[in-house]
Amino acid sequence: MDDTMNRRSLLTSAVLGSAATLVGATALGSLAPEAAFAGGTGAPPLPTGSKQDVEAGMRDPNFAEGRITGIRDTMLLVAGSDATLWRIRVTGGTSIWKLRPTTFDSAAVGDGLYARGVLLPDGTLAADSIWLNIVNLVVHVAALSRDTIHFDHRGNRIVGHVHHGTTAASYNGTPAVQDLSMVTVGRHAQVLGAWLPDTNEIDIATVYTTAG
């Protein structure tokens, strides 16, 4: 906990320590990443040779999807929907999303997953970003109840759970707010959320709709 606080204090000071608000003049010098990496310290270079151009119709080798079948240290074993078996390595630089930005501890066997990263020569995918159980649904609002929004998705009922402090609503394309009181029964909506595996329920991250 202290380490986290110290790290956050350091990074907060780094970005706010300078009075400059203009791009190009920050606490640590130039904004250009080349300048920040010029010292040659930090993480070792990634094998740039593994980057591949994706031809039209071909599978993107730097993208994986499927469900987690096992977790070994910092490695996720994933079975893809097309029967591909993935080994996905999580590093300190990997962003993990599960309803909100979270940590590796949140990953569980059975979770659905999308991952993007760099395919290493040993066949593992060094993940830059992992989204767990993420769903993006076009629905209409069927009913409202306490902390729950019932959605109709192509005739199927989906139960959406509201998490106060996390769930947000964006009305008419305006910036998201935490006030969900304008969500209206019968309106169309697009919902970003985290699926609760093997159920028809989701935790709602953001609901995009029109104000009632």
Add this chain to the structure above:
Amino acid sequence: MQALLIAVVLLWSAQAKLRRPARPVAAYRALGAAETVVSVSLLWPSRIPALASSLLCAGFLLYLLYAHRRTPQASCGCLGAQSVPISMRSILRAGLLLTVSLSAVFWPVPVTAFGWAFGVVAVVAGLAAVVTLSPELDRHWLLPWRRTWARWTHPLSAPQAFDVPLDSTVQQLHHSPAFRQLASDLASDVREHWDADEWRILLYTIRSQGRTGTAVFAVPRLRYAPDAVRATVVDLV
């Protein structure tokens, strides 16, 4: 009594089919015409129209069971122009109509058998049951009712919900010059975030020339000022 109920339902179903411009299929219109004929003949005091309506309802039920199994997303086009996938409610409705039709064949009860008032109440109750089991008609009564109920009860109101969601902060960040300058090198989604007074700090992984580091953004938390977004890059993950 049963015949009157079936007649009203079939007449409603027929007009939905005959007046629907989006379904010009001849067989569909022929079905609507058959429903009209049967519904009118049901007003005749005979068991033959009731037998015809029973056959029609049995056909509906078998079709719905078949369609529900083969193409569950398809709309049955039964009672309205609203396209609604075949559900258990539709199947129950067809079963109810078949039961009522068969009872009209074997145990017909005149509307006035227990007095006009009872007869009217019974028919209205039967129609209410049909409407309740008709997903196509939900938008006419169920959605307005749920909307009104939500207006009364405010189930999603949260008086303390004044904090700015992360989504809003990210949206502001995306509009900032600082983000635009670094965006092409950002490798990850938001890795971590926290609030520091009036600022919200967001971390992204950044990669350039094969090296990895952290892009730190400070976004105004309580005001919309993309030009005020600050950023720095540190060689630390």
